[in-house]
Amino acid sequence: MNGSIEEDQLGVGLIGARGYAGRELLHLIARHPRLQLEFAASRSLAGRPIGDSMSAWPGDDLFVEATPATVADRDADVLVLALPTVSRTNTSR
């Protein structure tokens, strides 16, 4: 997350990183040779080390809050939303 991104790598911004799908994606990104984490956003874990939640995380990166400024500053190539599915009963038409 802190290093410079190589030309053949994709920088990933992950929103909803605390959840089940988010944690699985963090494991995948950590192992993938062409993916680099630009930021991992979690409202409840913002400011805390990713390594506190994932013992195998390679580095001292912190979870961040997904503000518009954070997303713009990190310049990710791709954003992944690991957010809960919205129930149809919660949507209004």
Ligand SMILES: NC(=O)c1ccc[n+]([C@@H]2O[C@H](COP(=O)([O-])OP(=O)(O)OC[C@H]3O[C@@H](n4cnc5c(N)ncnc54)[C@H](OP(=O)(O)O)[C@@H]3O)[C@@H](O)[C@H]2O)c1
């Ligand atoms: N669980 C499974 O077995 C599974 C399997 C395959 C696919 N999926 C799919 O993956 C997606 C995520 O599921 P999940 O089980 O990983 O969900 P989850 O465990 O509930 O985690 C959701 C994440 O999104 C964040 N979040 C929740 N509401 C938010 C909001 N309004 N704004 C910003 N962030 C919000 C959560 O809180 P924080 O911001 O506090 O971190 C958390 O990090 C769903 O579409 C689900 O269908 C899940």
